[in-house]
Amino acid sequence: MKKNKNELSAELLILPDGRILVQNLTQPMAEILRKLNPRDRQIAPRAAKCSPKPL
């Protein structure tokens, strides 16, 4: 649970085989994950939809 209403919250589950599962993917987290793996087919199109200014 977030500590205050303006705090963003995302959860990651990193699996032993290197896969990363995400719950509540926020824009900042999408950007981070894209940098980690630019070719990820789930993250790349989502990160590309992030607006230039943080939401």
Place this chain on the structure above:
Amino acid sequence: MICAEPKRVAPKKNISRSALARERAVIAHAALANCHFCAHHCGVNRLAGETGLCHDGAGARFFLAQTEMSDELELIPTFAVALSGCDLRCDFCITGAESWNPRAGLGFDVTAMATRAKAALGQGARTIMVLGGEPTIHLPAALEFVSHLPDSAKLIWKTNAHGTAPARELLDGMFDLWLADFKFGNDTCARRLAKVSGYVSIVQENLLWASEHSGLIVRHLLMPGHGECCWRPVAEWLAANLPGVKVNLRSGFWPAWKSARHAELRGTVADGEARKAWQIAENLGLNLVP
């Protein structure tokens, strides 16, 4: 005297969505006196403090409100508002602590939340999504929230599709798109994993209605060990009864909450199992969306 049935919703008039939502929020609030929003049909008086299977009272709370990117590409960025509490008890619920507890989170101030939602739209969000838990149990608050939103906003109703005809009547015309889960392909798995009876036919009824009254995307979260018993019948029914409907097959099962109660839910979906599920979708010609 408590009215046994919610008042009949007036037919659509030439009034704005926000105005209609305001009227319906009043009707929905009165209906809490004999709650039949979900298919459990508890019939409790939530206005008097009675609670049914969802344990929810008359007020709504929320546990998350933020702009997210994890939903379907055509919907994101979406400003997601997650209301606490749910009428199902899925042991694998990714937000179990908040979904099983309607008192989790913060009080849902519809005016303040609408201000945040409008700000998000102004900053690039394409849609506003109301979810849970399960938002159907919070119809009065959800409708009041809609009444504070611009009529031009694209609104998404993210639901477990376990609502009733009276609930659907109140929702008619309020949301542009239903994003509906079809979690289980048979009633036995539904009863074992989510403690719900008669699940399949209720969800099917809701999906058929939604397909005729709004946009619709059906989601299925592939569960480990449930490709044949759950995904296949879901996929076959969709292909036969809602041909062309958008389907999002999700394979990122996460053994959360009380998943460990069930041996098959203690891990994630194996690659081979996911491939087989995609093959089922392909063979049936499902309209998969990312």
